[in-house]
Amino acid sequence: xxxFLLIGVNHLGSMIxxxxxxxxxxxxxxxxxxxxxxxxxxxxxDALIGDSTNEEFLKKLGVDEYDVCFVTIVNxxxxxxxxxxxxxxxxxxxxxxxxxxEIQERLLYRSGADEVINPEKLAAGWIAERYSGED
Amino acid sequence: xxxxxxxxxxxxFQIIIxxxxxxxxxxxxxxMLPFSSRSGEVASLDCALFTATSAxxxxxxxVRDTASYWSGFGQAVILILIQIGGLGVIxxxxxxxxxxxxxxxxxxxxxxxxxxxxxxxxxxVRMTRFIIRLSLIVEASGAVLLMPVFCRDYGSExxxxxxxxxxxxxxxxxxxxxxxxxxxxxxxxxxxxxxxVVLVVCLLIxxxxxxxxxxxxxxxxxxxxxxxxxxxxxxxxxTLFFIAVPAVLFFLFEFVDxxxxxxxxxxxxxxxxxxxxxxxxxxxxxxSGRGVGLMIALMMIGGAPGSTAGGMKITTVAVLFAxxxxxxxxxxxxxxxxRRVEDSVIRRASALLLIYLVLVFVSACAISFMExxxxxxxxxxxxxxxxxxxxxxxxxxxxxFFSHLILIALxxxxxxxxxxxxxxxxxxxxxxxxxxxxxxxxxx
Numbered sequence: 001x002x003x004f005l006l007i008g009v010n011h012l013g014s015m016i017x018x019x020x021x022x023x024x025x026x027x028x029x030x031x032x033x034x035x036x037x038x039x040x041x042x043x044x045x046d047a048l049i050g051d052s053t054n055e056e057f058l059k060k061l062g063v064d065e066y067d068v069c070f071v072t073i074v075n076x077x078x079x080x081x082x083x084x085x086x087x088x089x090x091x092x093x094x095x096x097x098x099x100x101x102e103i104q105e106r107l108l109y110r111s112g113a114d115e116v117i118n119p120e121k122l123a124a125g126w127i128a129e130r131y132s133g134e135d
Numbered sequence: 136x137x138x139x140x141x142x143x144x145x146x147x148f149q150i151i152i153x154x155x156x157x158x159x160x161x162x163x164x165x166x167m168l169p170f171s172s173r174s175g176e177v178a179s180l181d182c183a184l185f186t187a188t189s190a191x192x193x194x195x196x197x198v199r200d201t202a203s204y205w206s207g208f209g210q211a212v213i214l215i216l217i218q219i220g221g222l223g224v225i226x227x228x229x230x231x232x233x234x235x236x237x238x239x240x241x242x243x244x245x246x247x248x249x250x251x252x253x254x255x256x257x258x259x260v261r262m263t264r265f266i267i268r269l270s271l272i273v274e275a276s277g278a279v280l281l282m283p284v285f286c287r288d289y290g291s292e293x294x295x296x297x298x299x300x301x302x303x304x305x306x307x308x309x310x311x312x313x314x315x316x317x318x319x320x321x322x323x324x325x326x327x328x329x330x331x332v333v334l335v336v337c338l339l340i341x342x343x344x345x346x347x348x349x350x351x352x353x354x355x356x357x358x359x360x361x362x363x364x365x366x367x368x369x370x371x372x373x374t375l376f377f378i379a380v381p382a383v384l385f386f387l388f389e390f391v392d393x394x395x396x397x398x399x400x401x402x403x404x405x406x407x408x409x410x411x412x413x414x415x416x417x418x419x420x421x422x423s424g425r426g427v428g429l430m431i432a433l434m435m436i437g438g439a440p441g442s443t444a445g446g447m448k449i450t451t452v453a454v455l456f457a458x459x460x461x462x463x464x465x466x467x468x469x470x471x472x473x474r475r476v477e478d479s480v481i482r483r484a485s486a487l488l489l490i491y492l493v494l495v496f497v498s499a500c501a502i503s504f505m506e507x508x509x510x511x512x513x514x515x516x517x518x519x520x521x522x523x524x525x526x527x528x529x530x531x532x533x534x535x536f537f538s539h540l541i542l543i544a545l546x547x548x549x550x551x552x553x554x555x556x557x558x559x560x561x562x563x564x565x566x567x568x569x570x571x572x573x574x575x576x577x578x579x
Contacts, residue, residue: 034570041572050569113342 001026005066005092006044007052007083008073009036010099012119016070017044028066052083064091069112071097077104081111088112100128143362147242148559154224155191155551162187162216171209178204181536190216192512192550193443195309195413196516196542197554202314206536207295214299214308220550221306221343221443222270225250227264249555251441266347269354270305277301280335284326289316304339306443309413309525320529327416333400338416342379344438345370347369364476366450370439374450377436381406381429389426390417391435409433411444413525420529424511427528431514434522435491437549445549447491452514454484483554490553495521498545503540506530520545 004019009016014036017027021043029040029047041047050057052073053065063069067091073080085087088111097107097113100120108116145153166183169175177185182198186205189196201210205369222454229239229247239260247259251266277302285300296312305312309322317325326332342350354366360368384435385402393401398496404416409430422430429483437446458469458481469476498521499513506513512528519543534542548556 030569034573037572041574047572048569049572054568060568 002067003065004028005063005069006030007069007071007082008098009033009040010072010074012074013070014030014040014070016072022091029058030061053079053086055086056099058086058090061076061086064093066092068096070093071095074098080104081107084108084113085111089134146559147246148555150246151250151555152551153221153226154228155547157311158216158219159184159191159547162191162212165212166209168208170573171206171212172204173206173209173280178229181539185539185543186213187528188406188546189525190308190310191220192523192546193217193220193306193308193411193525194520194523194546194549195303196520196527196531196546197310197320198534199541200314201310202312202316203319205479210299210312214302217306217308217310218302221302221308222266223250226263226266229260230267233260233263237250238244255564260527262347262351265351269350271348273339274298274301274305277335277339281332284329284331300336301339303345304336304412304414307340307343307412307523309437310409311414313514317403320532322415322526324416324418327401327404328397331402333404333416336412336414337404337407340414342411344410344444345374346439346442346444348441349439350529366440368472369450369453373453374439377410377433377449378403378406381409381433384429385426389422405430406433409522409524409526410449411437411446411522411524413519413523415526417468419484419526427515429509430521430526431518434518434524434526435495437522437524446521447487447553451484451487455488458484487553490557494545494548498541502534502541506534516542517545521549521570523549 001024004017004020005028006013007030009017009029011032012051013029013031017029017040019076019118020027028039029037029044030049030050030052031037031040032049032051034049037047037049052058052071069087069089071080071083073083080097082097084095084103087095095112096117097108097116099108099116101116102118102121105118106118148302163170163180163183167178169177169179172178178199185196185198188194195324199205200212201332205213225246229243232239232243244259247263251262278297281301282294284557285296287293289296299310299312302308311322313321313323314323323336338451348364349367349370352363356362363371382402382405385405386398390398390401401417404414405422405426408414410433419430431435435446436452437448438444439448440448453471454469454476457476461467461469469481472527493515495514495517499510499517502508502517503510512530515526515528516530516534523546531542
């Protein structure tokens with residue numbers, strides 16, 4: 001069975017986690033914030049409170065054993081960058097990072113992300129196409 | 136291995152444990168010398184190890200009667216072991232080192248802090264000097280006060296008897312030298328009606344059991360009780376409670392046939408001694424089931440932290456009690472004397488209670504199974520060992536080697552303090568890099 005590591009449990013992260021669990025996959029959720037982890041705990045396979053920019057913590061997680069790692073940290077781009085970089089350095093198979101702007105996209109690619117997703121850009125494209133056909 | 140490397144390799148808790156173990160082994164060796172016993176025979180390993188552990192752990196359980204089996208040399212060895220064990224191996228070592236004019240290193244200070252359960256590392260050297268000076272003063276005055284009675288009864292031997300019993304009482308050990316006079320294993324039963332002896336021994340036991348920090352508060356703040364540390368207030372109040380209440384209970388349902396003054400003296404003494412001295416003036420084998428139960432509870436509770444007493448400590452009981460009260464009142468914080476108790480303290484207290492209960496019960500079951508003795512005697516014996524009390528219903532000498540080993544382990548555990556032993560065993564204290572999420576579980 002495919003397993004996913006999800007770092008950063010905010011709106012986007014928790015929605016991804018729920019969908020993956022619905023689809024029948026294993027999800028490990030990680031966040032520094034205890035209340036967020038307590039809230040998601042009953043949904044996901046397992047959850048931990050910890051700092052993903054701490055190498056010791058990532059080592060304990062065993063990041064190379066997950067099929068896909070999501071970095072869905074918002075509000076702190078430096079943490080996003082460092083986490084992405086560390087994950088790749090520790091041999092994560094596939095790292096998908098979330099970006100908030102085009103510069104961030106480029107920076108995340110530079111630090112090793114396999115794929116970068118900019119949810120707002122995706123949604124913007126979809127919205128524009130969805131409503132431009134209307135008359 | 137040289138000392139600096141040794142210190143770096145082991146944690147302070149491990150060094151405390153190693154210190155106690157080393158003194159026990161040295162004591163065992165000395166007690167096995169031919170001239171340690173009265174008959175000139177070499178004591179068996181079982182007997183020597185048990186006696187040395189009992190002395191260093193200030194318990195007082197014995198397999199051979201101290202006065203009739205051991206020679207003067209053997210008794211002196213036992214007395215020195217009691218003194219070292221009572222004040223703590225580390226306290227004595229630190230004191231000797233400062234006497235030699237050496238300055239304690241930062242690590243050594245840490246060692247002293249952990250071994251006398253201090254709050255901070257400042258003034259440690261002064262504190263060890265204070266502890267040792269005060270102990271010697273109290274023990275000397277105890278011996279002087281006991282001397283008239285003992286010299287009247289035993290002539291010149293009375294001097295040695297007074298010194299021995301004073302130290303033994305102050306260190307909460309409970310070894311006695313009455314065997315050759317009033318029958319083997321008789322403890323202080325011959326003096327049940329002698330008020331000077333009962334009073335002095337009780338006072339020595341209580342002074343030893345309230346702990347060095349409480350003395351420090353009493354001496355520096357004197358009558359200004361408000362300025363005492365919260366811990367000292369808790370210790371004084373609970374000590375008073377655990378003397379008065381059991382004394383009243385003993386008075387109500389034991390010793391009913393004696394005259395009134397003797398009943399009072401017996402009740403008070405039997406209520407002071409289980410926590411955790413180990414003398415007795417009453418014949419314990421004649422005590423009812425209620426009395427035995429009460430004594431088991433008192434032995435497990437023990438004295439104050441940082442004292443010569445063992446057991447799980449009265450402050451542990453006080454903290455758990457306060458915590459229970461806060462639960463009943465649905466308050467978030469546990470309070471004692473207008474101070475908040477940290478959650479980590481409550482967790483430690485409940486862990487201690489649990490290991491004491493489990494250890495005492497499980498080892499009593501094991502001894503009962505191996506020796507075929509009823510649980511009443513066995514529970515009394517294991518509680519006495521774990522609480523380093525040293526009173527017994529008389530089964531100690533007849534137990535087998537493995538039962539003795541269990542008791543030795545319990546005494547060691549009781550003296551070093553359960554948590555020190557656990558911390559020493561589990562030294563890997565890496566910072567936690569993550570925490571688990573919370574999920575509710577129902578209790579009760």
